[in-house]
Amino acid sequence: MPELPEVEIRRRYLAAHALNQPIQRAVILSSAVLDGTTSTALRRALKGHRFVDTRRHGKWLFVKTDAQPWLFLHFGMTGNLHYYQADEDAPRFERVRIEFASGARLAFMDSRKFGRVGLTDDVDAFLARRKWGPDPTLPGFDRETFHEALRGRSGLLKAVLLNQRVIAGIGNLYADEMLFQTGLHPETRVSGLKRKTIDPLYEAMMAAFAASLAVNTDYSKLPENFLLRHRNDTGLCPKCGKKLATLPFGGRRSYYCARHQRRRS
DNA sequence: AATTCCTCCTGATAGC
C-alpha cells in the first residue's frame, strides 16, 4: 500500500507522536523484517535513547536517534505504524514494538512481512549505496530533474516509473494515476517521448502527490476525476464511463482507460 | 548498464 504520500503520512504521524521521549526498550516480534541488523543490535541501539528527527526519501523513512544511528523503516506492501498506550490492545501483525518510558508504544505492523527495519549511521550513504533516484517532493527536484531522470531510458513507461532508481516514491497506483491523467498507455516506450509529453507527466505526478497528501491519502476524498477513485475490477473511467482495462505488469496490474490511453507508435 | 523475471510472506476475498 505505501507509496510516497502514504510514507510521508507515516513520517508525520511518527514525528507528531514519537519524538523526544525516552525509549525504554524495543521488542522484535518478527526478526524477518530486520534488514542488516539483529534483534540484539536493534534493541541496544534504541534502549535509553530518544528519537529526535525524521526524514523520508521515496518510500524509505528514517528516524534519527540521539545517538549515532538512524532507524530506517520501509513499509513494503502492508506496513503501517500505530501509536498506542500500554493498557490498550496491540494492533494486529505487530512486528516491532518500541516502548517508551511514558508507557506509550509505537508499533511497526506488517502482515505480509515485506517491510524492513534496520539501522544506518549515514542516510545519504545508505541512499547512494542502493542507488535510489531523486525524490520528487524534496527540495531541488523540478521539471528538469524529472526530464533528466527519464533521459536515456529505453523501457516501457510504466516500468520506468516504478523503477525506484529512476525516481524514488512512485508505486503502482500513482504510476497508473499519472498515466491516466496524461492519456499515456502504460506500455509507451520512454525512448520516444518528447518534452511536450514529459512535462505534463511531471505535472500530473506532482498534482497527484499533492492532492493525495491534502486528503491524508484518503482516496475517497480525492476529486472524482482521479483514477484512484475508480481503480478496481468494476471501475469506470471518470471521463467517459467505459469500464477500465487492465494489463498484467511484472506480477501486478495496470489499470487504464483503453479509450483515452492508446498505444502510440 | 539497463531491463525483465522471480521470489520473499500472509491475509482478504471470490468462487465452487
Place this chain on the structure above:
DNA sequence: TGCTATCAGGAGGAAT
C-alpha cells in the same frame, strides 16, 4: 460453512 485459487499499493537479486 469450508476449502481452494487468486490477488494485493514492494524491493532485491538473478538472468538476459
